[in-house]
Amino acid sequence: MFGKLYAGELKKMFSLKTALIMIAIFIFGFAVITIALNSFKDLTVGAIETDGPEVDISIWETFKRNISEEQAKAELNVLKAQLKELEKEKKDKGFTYYMGFLAGTDGIYNCKSQIAVYKYIIDNGLYNQDLYFYDSAVFAIGGLIDESATSFASMMLGVFAFLLSVYALIIGSGAYANEMQNGTLKILLLKPITRNQLTLAKLLAMLTIVVAAVMAVFVLITAFSYIAYDDPLDTMYYVFNASSVFKAPVSFPLFLAWLDLLLGSLAFGIMAFFFGTLMKKRVFGFVFPYAFNFAATIASLIGIGRFWITNTVAWSGFFGMGSGISTGSNFFISMPLAIVYFGGMIALSFVVFNRRDVA
Amino acid sequence: MAAVLEVKNLTKVYPRKGHKDGLTAVNDVSFRVNEGEIVGFIGPNGAGKTTTIKMIAGLARPTAGEVFICGHSVTRDRVNAMKHVGGVIETPDMYPDMSGLKNLNYLVSLHPKETMLDPSDERFSTVSKKELDAQRVEDVLKMVGLWDRRGDQVRKYSLGMKQRLGIAQALLSKPKLLILDEPANGLDPAGIKYIRELLRRLADTYKIGMLVSSHQLSELQLMCDRVIIINNGKIIAERRMDELSAGEYKGGARIIIRVDRPAEAAALLKEKLEIQAEVIGEELRATTSAETAVITKELVLGGFNVYGITREEIRLEDVFIDATGEGR
CATH class of the missing domain: 3.40.50.300 (P-loop containing nucleotide triphosphate hydrolases)
Incomplete structure (x- = not known):
């Protein structure tokens, strides 16, 4: 009997129209980011003046490598030492070498830019002559690209997260509120089922659809990455591991990014379900989760608030990927607290609906 | 049951x-x-x-x-x-x-x-x-x-x-x-x-x-x-x-009798059958449990011309208004 109830709820909540609209928005967004990221490739080229012809160096390949700042620095130091040895050999020949403006600057962008340039010089034997790296702008652009790509990717992640949260809100808020507004709840309550069974069926159906939606986005992004990019894995890093595109270790950031999306969407679904059920009107299921989230954001900016009101949907902070509001929050305090909050909302949904007089 | x-x-x-x-x-x-x-x-x-x-x-x-x-x-x-x-x-x-x-x-x-x-x-x-x-x-x-x-x-x-x-x-x-x-x-x-x-x-x-x-x-x-x-x-x-x-409410059904000389007929009904009848125009109205056949017989024997007797069913509406006291 419960199976039928659950299947019925799934059918009621899932709307093909909404799903198709979401997919359309997704495809549009992905097309935009594809074009934008591809256009960066052409920007990441600097020029070196040699004795012979001017040489173009693309730093794109180095730039998109998923290495941490420490790794980049170590790699750069190896290259520098290598070049010094080569320089010694050719010292008697004497050459001018203007790379001074790079010295003393650090940071991941410069490291990566320098790696690209040093590598090019070593690989092509250019240390043997006068060099003037005249297009200093390339390094500026390098930094810019890094930040643009990061911010673009994080914007894209934001769009996905937003789309998924909106979808979770649509489904969660409508679970009971729709039936109350339709009047169909009166029919359901005349069926030989308990109210707890109904709430459980609705909750499970909502969670199922949200998980399925996150999975669908995962499948779509993977498929699109393989279709649109030469290096799909790197693209996926850009998109999902946005804030760590150039920084995070290659451990398992994709998985964490997924967990972040999934937990965030589920959190929104549960909040929408709770507020929609509590307030009987769908609009509250939309507004209150955002209000709650906003309150949590504000609270987490202030001292103890960042521990006690958890960063409701900024889970990435817990995984060392994000910065901002979650900085300073402690996974082992905030996570259990989040479980208490959302578990509490689920439990209250049951209690509230069980005691309610259906008008 | x-x-x-x-x-x-x-x-x-x-x-x-x-x-x-x-x-x-x-x-x-x-x-x-x-x-x-x-x-x-x-x-x-x-x-x-x-x-x-x-x-x-x-x-x-x-x-x-x-x-x-x-x-x-x-x-x-x-x-x-x-x-x-x-x-x-x-x-x-x-x-x-x-x-x-x-x-x-x-x-x-x-x-x-x-x-x-x-x-x-x-x-x-x-x-x-x-x-x-x-x-x-x-x-x-x-x-x-x-x-x-x-x-x-x-x-x-x-x-x-x-x-x-x-x-x-x-x-x-x-x-x-x-x-x-x-x-x-x-x-x-x-x-x-x-x-x-x-x-x-x-x-x-x-x-x-x-x-x-x-x-x-x-x-x-x-x-x-x-x-x-x-x-x-x-x-x-x-x-x-x-x-x-069946009209078994508040002492009987409502009956409307059309008869010549209604006032005299009312007096006869009161005397013979103890029915309190009210004269309204050419009609007599009464609430009684008496059979229509009995009433007709009495009136005919009394020399009246009976044009018709209608037995009105009690309407639920009346009962409702009566009970709730609405409409007064």
């Missing part, structure tokens, strides 16, 4: 802001509905009808008292109680984007297999729940005359069709108790007659007990076995319909 619905001392108090005591919407209401019996539930707006019906259906929690459906308490044994109930409460709402057929297919799936077919039936183990459900949905849709429109979205149905779909939905569970709130609302005269005859037939054939709330008193009078009148949260009167049609 077995009671399908037993309401015992049902009370509902709504909390009120700024008042120590709540608002008592239903106050110690008790009644029962037997199988095969159609009971009208009437009362002025705000009398507590809908609140009572909602408590019976388990939509609202009683403050005190209890409701038993086929012996199962609605508050304590809800699943078993609701196995035998069908109902349309307030408005015949359905999922508007689904077709009538899909609505019913979904709703019928929420009933256990035993509801569709008796477990002792030899087909029980061989026939699937799905087949039984499909058969039941077809049966009820044909019963209410919506089979031809089954594929249409409910939002395209007229109010009358929605009303009939609501009744079809209520019948899905092969109920022993039907709870209907304004079932004739929005129906045209033919539709009203159709529903009335359908309900009467269902009550007689399947012994379904029904609690019908309506403001269309003339319809209720034609359909019901009994009416319960509620006002200010209390049951103030209960009447059997056959009593009303």
Whole structure:
């Protein structure tokens, strides 16, 4: 009997129209980011003046490598030492070498830019002559690209997260509120089922659809990455591991990014379900989760608030990927607290609906 | 006769802001509905009808008292109680984007297999729940005359069709108790007659007990076995319909006699039959339990020309207004 109830709820909540609209928005967004990221490739080229012809160096390949700042620095130091040895050999020949403006600057962008340039010089034997790296702008652009790509990717992640949260809100808020507004709840309550069974069926159906939606986005992004990019894995890093595109270790950031999306969407679904059920009107299921989230954001900016009101949907902070509001929050305090909050909302949904007089 | 619905001392108090005591919407209401019996539930707006019906259906929690459906308490044994109930409460709402057929297919799936077919039936183990459900949905849709429109979205149905779909939905569970709130609302005269005859037939054939709330008193009078009148949260009167049609209410039926010399005829009736008759124009009016044949005989023997005697059935409306004190 419960199976039928659950299947019925799934059918009621899932709307093909909404799903198709979401997919359309997704495809549009992905097309935009594809074009934008591809256009960066052409920007990441600097020029070196040699004795012979001017040489173009693309730093794109180095730039998109998923290495941490420490790794980049170590790699750069190896290259520098290598070049010094080569320089010694050719010292008697004497050459001018203007790379001074790079010295003393650090940071991941410069490291990566320098790696690209040093590598090019070593690989092509250019240390043997006068060099003037005249297009200093390339390094500026390098930094810019890094930040643009990061911010673009994080914007894209934001769009996905937003789309998924909106979808979770649509489904969660409508679970009971729709039936109350339709009047169909009166029919359901005349069926030989308990109210707890109904709430459980609705909750499970909502969670199922949200998980399925996150999975669908995962499948779509993977498929699109393989279709649109030469290096799909790197693209996926850009998109999902946005804030760590150039920084995070290659451990398992994709998985964490997924967990972040999934937990965030589920959190929104549960909040929408709770507020929609509590307030009987769908609009509250939309507004209150955002209000709650906003309150949590504000609270987490202030001292103890960042521990006690958890960063409701900024889970990435817990995984060392994000910065901002979650900085300073402690996974082992905030996570259990989040479980208490959302578990509490689920439990209250049951209690509230069980005691309610259906008008 | 077995009671399908037993309401015992049902009370509902709504909390009120700024008042120590709540608002008592239903106050110690008790009644029962037997199988095969159609009971009208009437009362002025705000009398507590809908609140009572909602408590019976388990939509609202009683403050005190209890409701038993086929012996199962609605508050304590809800699943078993609701196995035998069908109902349309307030408005015949359905999922508007689904077709009538899909609505019913979904709703019928929420009933256990035993509801569709008796477990002792030899087909029980061989026939699937799905087949039984499909058969039941077809049966009820044909019963209410919506089979031809089954594929249409409910939002395209007229109010009358929605009303009939609501009744079809209520019948899905092969109920022993039907709870209907304004079932004739929005129906045209033919539709009203159709529903009335359908309900009467269902009550007689399947012994379904029904609690019908309506403001269309003339319809209720034609359909019901009994009416319960509620006002200010209390049951103030209960009447059997056959009593009303036999005129056995308040000392008899109302009789209108058209006769020549009415004043003298009135005097004769008072002398011979102790009937207090009132002269209104050319007519005599009286309330009496005396047979019309006896009255005619007396008047004819007294030398009067009797042009006609009409025995008026007591209308439910009169009983209602009498009991509630409305309209004065």
